[in-house]
Amino acid sequence: MRSKVLSSLVMAVAAMAVAAQPATAQSGLLKKKTKLEPITLAAGKPLAAKPYELEAGKYYSIDIVADGSQELGVAGPEFFRNVWVNEIVINDVEVRPLGIDSIEFDGEGKATISFIPIRPGIFELRIPKTTGDTQKAVFNVKG
Numbered sequence: 325m326r327s328k329v330l331s332s333l334v335m336a337v338a339a340m341a342v343a344a345q346p347a348t349a350q351s352g353l354l355k356k357k358t359k360l361e362p363i364t365l366a367a368g369k370p371l372a373a374k375p376y377e378l379e380a381g382k383y384y385s386i387d388i389v390a391d392g393s394q395e396l397g398v399a400g401p402e403f404f405r406n407v408w409v410n411e412i413v414i415n416d417v418e419v420r421p422l423g424i425d426s427i428e429f430d431g432e433g434k435a436t437i438s439f440i441p442i443r444p445g446i447f448e449l450r451i452p453k454t455t456g457d458t459q460k461a462v463f464n465v466k467g
Contacts (some may be wrong), residue, residue, distance in 0.1 A: 362387040363461050367394040370458035378465045385438040390429035397428030403447035410438040441465040
């Protein structure tokens, strides 16, 4: 009986010690970022050269670059609902959004999105109100 009580006490103390440790797993994950080829917003040019091949649970960043030739943006509610966005950096200002559907550029500029895909699937960022294949960036997310 005494050994069961002692064993239970040791396990309880060990559990409390683990619980008291700082959460370092997430911060470690956010240090191993893969930089993707940028998405380019320019009149008459494709957004991306080829589909992006991603893995759910890995950390990525992508630049969205507008050349200012036309007021353009990208929308992708399904993409943004299936990734966790860590931050969006615009002109050295870091934004940590709870949700996003689109980004629009009125002129030349760059936005960097850091994110982790959380669900496998095929998702798109597309220039709103367009239908052409060159007017979208496709993200193939594997499980």
